[in-house]
Amino acid sequence: MADGTSKKPSRIQMRNRSLILDAALDVFSAHGYRGATLDQIAEAAGLSKPNILYYFAGKEEIHVTLLNQLMETWLDPLVEMDASGDPMTELLDYVQRKLDMSRDLPRESRLFAGEILQGAPRMLPHLRADLKPLFDEKCAIIQAWMNEGKLAQVDPRHLVFSIWATTQHYADFDTQVRTLLDDDPHDSAARFLDQMYRSLLAP
Amino acid sequence: MADGTSKKPSRIQMRNRSLILDAALDVFSAHGYRGATLDQIAEAAGLSKPNILYYFAGKEEIHVTLLNQLMETWLDPLVEMDASGDPMTELLDYVQRKLDMSRDLPRESRLFAGEILQGAPRMLPHLRADLKPLFDEKCAIIQAWMNEGKLAQVDPRHLVFSIWATTQHYADFDTQVRTLLDDDPHDSAARFLDQMYRSLLAP
DNA sequence: TCGTAGCTTTACCAATTGGTCAAAAAGTGA
């Protein structure tokens, strides 16, 4: 069988599982959990529905697997923010990394947004266990930078929220952005956000 | 019948239609369009399912009605931004009005976010017809203010995006915000955003 | 008070959808 209890996954298993997960990311991010159907996922993956269920116990397990994988990717840019670096550079780089993620991983951003929007029914434990400690740690670092006079004094928590909000906006509200803008927003957004956080954080 | 073609809606019609719409706003904003069921809406409204369908032609019509009503409310704070007022005051007041809306109308915010997140299948026409002209008009006003030297030069379009993103974040990502913060974020968010846009826009 | 229009409910459908099962097909090592 294809349960995780056995040892080595075969090459076919590796290929099909990632085929399924990629298709599911498409479908879940486009239609939400309830809006997505196993048939859609199966078709997008090029496999039959029962075959999907040979590799995953059910729809929810696929969703949870995606969410788990996502969490690591999602936190990575914040993890990289280094207490020993130059504060302004570290923060502005963080903003750019998050903005790049919105451009490069819009499906992941929307999957995450959809999950939080509905009250994070399958991700609250992750938020508490993984995100919260990291958030507190990095807020403390930012606060320390401010106390040293390297940055202007602002509320670090809302600073981080604003970075998340402004950068993810370009993935999550892409439809709206594209309706209102003619050209690709990435470069002009990068310049704007750099300018905004530079002026806010200049000591 | 209860179709819109006849004349005066009775008092019962008024009451039940708003009962249904309020219940539907609860359910749609909490679970998304596909995630919401007529049974849930019916129960939340205290009416039977066929009775719901006596007042609305179907699930989609309820959703569209909500979206249409929402659009006006949603654009109102931006409409109020006045070209003849003091630029900095007008913009900072706009930020506060949007932030207040996130606190006072979180269901509406989430309904809107969910619709855009899924590609605005039922709202693209509205975005083009209502939002786009208003957006262009207000961006032109902001640009004029900057040209007069009343505000620092930034990209007005991304400025508006950032206001939307940062303020709606507190409604749409409420679950995440509440997981990371202990106290109510509204007042501290208001101070942070005031500080951020003041420093960004100071000429 | 009675007729009628407006409102509500009970019973029911048909389509969708997550999931099952047993058998067939395809690999795989000896």
Add this chain to the structure above:
DNA sequence: TCACTTTTTGACCAATTGGTAAAGCTACGA
């Protein structure tokens, strides 16, 4: 080639869900 395991499929099922039909109830003006 043969035995055996892994993978794939077609047929099927039960629950959910959007929606309908028709009968019953209620309010209200003449």
